[in-house]
Amino acid sequence: METNSRHEPETRDGHGPHAAGHRPRHDLRARLTKAVALVGSLAVLLLLVLAPHGAIEHTELPGTWWIGTLPFGLLLAAIAVFPLVPHIAHWWHSNLNRYVVSLAVSGLALAYMGATGGPIAVGNALHHAVPGEYVPFMSLLFALYVIAGGIRIETPFDGKPSENLSILALGAVVASFVGTTGAAMILIRPLLESIHRRKFRAHSVVFFIFIVCNCGGCLLPIGDPPLFMGYLRGVPFFWTMSLWKEWLLVNGLLLAAYYAIDRWRFAQERREVRAADDHRRFRLSGGANIPLLVLAIAAVALVVPGAAIPGTTIVAPAFAREGLLLALALASWLLTAKKVRRDNRFEFGAIIEVAAIFLGIFISMQMPLEVLKAKGGSLGIDSPIAFYWVTGALSSFLDNAPTYVVFFEIAKTLPEVAGEAYVTLAGGMIRGDLLTAISLGAVFMGANTYIGNGPNFMVKAIAEGDGVEMPSFFGYMAWSVGILVPLLAFAELFFP
Numbered sequence: 001m002e003t004n005s006r007h008e009p010e011t012r013d014g015h016g017p018h019a020a021g022h023r024p025r026h027d028l029r030a031r032l033t034k035a036v037a038l039v040g041s042l043a044v045l046l047l048l049v050l051a052p053h054g055a056i057e058h059t060e061l062p063g064t065w066w067i068g069t070l071p072f073g074l075l076l077a078a079i080a081v082f083p084l085v086p087h088i089a090h091w092w093h094s095n096l097n098r099y100v101v102s103l104a105v106s107g108l109a110l111a112y113m114g115a116t117g118g119p120i121a122v123g124n125a126l127h128h129a130v131p132g133e134y135v136p137f138m139s140l141l142f143a144l145y146v147i148a149g150g151i152r153i154e155t156p157f158d159g160k161p162s163e164n165l166s167i168l169a170l171g172a173v174v175a176s177f178v179g180t181t182g183a184a185m186i187l188i189r190p191l192l193e194s195i196h197r198r199k200f201r202a203h204s205v206v207f208f209i210f211i212v213c214n215c216g217g218c219l220l221p222i223g224d225p226p227l228f229m230g231y232l233r234g235v236p237f238f239w240t241m242s243l244w245k246e247w248l249l250v251n252g253l254l255l256a257a258y259y260a261i262d263r264w265r266f267a268q269e270r271r272e273v274r275a276a277d278d279h280r281r282f283r284l285s286g287g288a289n290i291p292l293l294v295l296a297i298a299a300v301a302l303v304v305p306g307a308a309i310p311g312t313t314i315v316a317p318a319f320a321r322e323g324l325l326l327a328l329a330l331a332s333w334l335l336t337a338k339k340v341r342r343d344n345r346f347e348f349g350a351i352i353e354v355a356a357i358f359l360g361i362f363i364s365m366q367m368p369l370e371v372l373k374a375k376g377g378s379l380g381i382d383s384p385i386a387f388y389w390v391t392g393a394l395s396s397f398l399d400n401a402p403t404y405v406v407f408f409e410i411a412k413t414l415p416e417v418a419g420e421a422y423v424t425l426a427g428g429m430i431r432g433d434l435l436t437a438i439s440l441g442a443v444f445m446g447a448n449t450y451i452g453n454g455p456n457f458m459v460k461a462i463a464e465g466d467g468v469e470m471p472s473f474f475g476y477m478a479w480s481v482g483i484l485v486p487l488l489a490f491a492e493l494f495f496p
Helices: 019-050 065-084 086-092 095-148 161-194 202-211 225-232 239-268 289-302 320-335 338-343 349-364 366-378 384-395 400-413 432-445 454-465 473-492
Strands: 152-154 283-285 422-425 428-431
Touching (some): 019 095, 065 473, 086 095, 095 289, 095 400, 095 454, 152 161, 161 202, 161 239, 202 239, 202 473, 225 400, 225 432, 366 400, 384 473, 400 428, 422 432, 432 473
16 A cells, blocks of 8 residues: 555645655755756856956867867757656756756856866856857747747648648748748647647657758748858858758758658548547737737847948947847737737747756857867868768757858868859858858758757747657657758759
């Protein structure tokens, strides 16, 4: 009897069979976790304010540089392994616990940089990671998450392969124009509602991540963060439209593969599982968010801190863009009817998960990026194929935006080759074929893992909240390595 009683559930009011014995211990752990999170957050803020930062003389990497990359590896291991370990999975499900792990690996990374480079190295890493990357990244994702989350599209779809295909195809088109995050937030719920009667659902979300969250966003700089980083470095705004053939080929192959798999899965399901039980019509709610979404995209494209706003002499101050994005998110929250968000099953858990995980990613990846900057030029990468695959492989695990920047800068330093077409930048030139390879590798292969691009994690969390059993970190990679990578290798044969 005692053995069985261990599995008796505790009631919601805490008066289960062992509530009196276990709740104090649970409460103690929860209070301790919150205390660690608070102290860690204050420590990061104090270091950010007090640690000196600025230009330092170039020095070679220390011989122990590999130790500095271990915290990033530990965080990747936690993301991949913790959900698979029964005794840890429930603990890892808490965003607070994820945040504590992020702070822990960040502390280890900063401790190494402080030990080898001194306080300035710590200050530079923090200022580059937090206000330089994390704050703009999360401001954009949060604004698009809130604004697009207030747009509700209802369809009569009931999970037929052709209907699901149309949602993914639409996402492939609009991702470049409203950003992969915006497109994902607008279309993931119509897809989930379409497939909610289906028995096999995870593959639809996986292909949604491939197409809508990544590969569809390569036609404009606002489509995906790496391309926006190129735009900030002088790549002409409409240069990315020259990638339309590659966009069409890759997304066409992915849509064809999805349709074949979904038809096969659809045929395996019983008819009563597939049958619709209502007759909905196309309907759009939350239309006030559409102009807010346009304004958010305009803010990203036009408001660059430290540069004059186009058509004016007004120089945008630091964080002006982020302030505008958060103001637009607030306007969306106030203007959107609660019923729309309730029908969309909108909640903040998914974006909080991204915020908790990516803080640790942005801080702990500073050392791997420094290694890449120091040793990237000696890797012998000088061909489009090499730039495509190396940029893509590293974009799968490092955030694809800074990875793009590293190889963009490497490509700019290569000797000029007679007969090659060059793209003129604000401060130099870059070979067009290398820029194409870097852009496509960063955008397309950001889909290889859940952490390759911010929207990947968001969509995973939203789908799981809707009851879809999403693959684990390695399970998702089985899909990407088994389907996406071979398709990208085949498509690469037709790239210029």
